Amino acid sequence: MTETIGAPRSDIDFAQTFQIEGQDVRGRLVRLGPALDQVLTAHGYPDVVSNMLAETLVLAATLASALKYEGIFTLQTQSDGPISLLVADVTSDGALRGYARFDADRVAEAETRNGAPVPRLLGQGHLAFTVDQGADMDRYQGVTELDGATLAECAHHYFRNSEQLDTAIYIAARTRRARGEKSVAGALMVQRMPHGKSVDPTDAEDAWRRAVAILASLTDDELLDSGLDHDQLLFRLYHEDGVRAHAAQALFHRCRCSRDKVANTLKSFPRAEIIDQDGHVGVVCEFCKSAYAFAPDELDRLFGATDA
Numbered sequence: 536m537t538e539t540i541g542a543p544r545s546d547i548d549f550a551q552t553f554q555i556e557g558q559d560v561r562g563r564l565v566r567l568g569p570a571l572d573q574v575l576t577a578h579g580y581p582d583v584v585s586n587m588l589a590e591t592l593v594l595a596a597t598l599a600s601a602l603k604y605e606g607i608f609t610l611q612t613q614s615d616g617p618i619s620l621l622v623a624d625v626t627s628d629g630a631l632r633g634y635a636r637f638d639a640d641r642v643a644e645a646e647t648r649n650g651a652p653v654p655r656l657l658g659q660g661h662l663a664f665t666v667d668q669g670a671d672m673d674r675y676q677g678v679t680e681l682d683g684a685t686l687a688e689c690a691h692h693y694f695r696n697s698e699q700l701d702t703a704i705y706i707a708a709r710t711r712r713a714r715g716e717k718s719v720a721g722a723l724m725v726q727r728m729p730h731g732k733s734v735d736p737t738d739a740e741d742a743w744r745r746a747v748a749i750l751a752s753l754t755d756d757e758l759l760d761s762g763l764d765h766d767q768l769l770f771r772l773y774h775e776d777g778v779r780a781h782a783a784q785a786l787f788h789r790c791r792c793s794r795d796k797v798a799n800t801l802k803s804f805p806r807a808e809i810i811d812q813d814g815h816v817g818v819v820c821e822f823c824k825s826a827y828a829f830a831p832d833e834l835d836r837l838f839g840a841t842d843a
């Protein structure tokens with residue numbers, strides 16, 4: 536298990552890698568509890584927005600856990616519906632954060648309608664994955680259209696069309712803060728290994744179908760039951776074939792914003808365009824709502840007094 540020094544510990548905020556015994560199927564189980572609550576508490580979004588952001592966060596953590604990278608994995612939707620933007624990012628050490636942009640009136644109107652979440656709340660647009668490993672490293676990006684009823688379906692389309700990788704993902708989230716409940720989200724993903732060792736293709740096909748059928752039998756209640764730890768849940772699902780759990784990575788909420796980073800960003804704008812009437816600048820981090828205020832004398836130093 537990955538030790539996360541200085542980060543909040545919880546029994547549920549983990550990404551767990553597993554393998555079904557004797558088969559070319561690997562899996563990821565991710566659940567978020569307190570870490571998710573911390574992200575959502577900072578925002579106070581309407582329920583449907585919180586729910587979509589929770590799904591985005593847990594999907595991001597799941598996809599990130601399947602990649603080998605050192606840096607930042609970002610999952611982002613951009614679309615023309617009531618929720619125009621969803622962003623979640625996860626660092627390779629397990630820090631996650633996220634936010635949404637939405638039109639409150641359109642969200643309120645959408646809440647009165649039934650229908651699949653992606654067409655109803657996000658509309659037309661795309662889902663993008665980015666891996667940023669620093670200036671000298673490759674920047675990997677995948678993009679797919681939002682052509683699915685749910686985020687999980689959109690991710691399926693991506694894997695089928697872009698990666699040619701058989702993938703099944705189940706996502707659930709419960710974020711009813713108004714009733715005083717704790718937020719929880721979970722995702723289970725199984726993937727068929729591209730270069731399997733199985734000798735018999737028919738056996739491999741059967742094993743894959745069984746893994747997908749088991750995933751499809753999962754219920755929201757099971758996935759979101761914090762009384763079941765990861766091992767218990769995996770055993771319950773895959774005990775007939777046998778399941779081997781690998782290292783779990785702890786996930787936690789942490790924003791990477793800082794006064795220095797904000798100051799650096801400010802320097803890229805003309806001072807006259809960013810100051811208010813009194814010559815001050817106020818910036819609020821979209822991810823964590825931290826507020827950064829810069830007084831005129833500080834801006835003098837930042838921009839150089841001659842540039843005032």
Ligand SMILES: [Zn+2]
Pocket residue numbers: 790791792820821822823824825
């Ligand atoms: Zn922040």
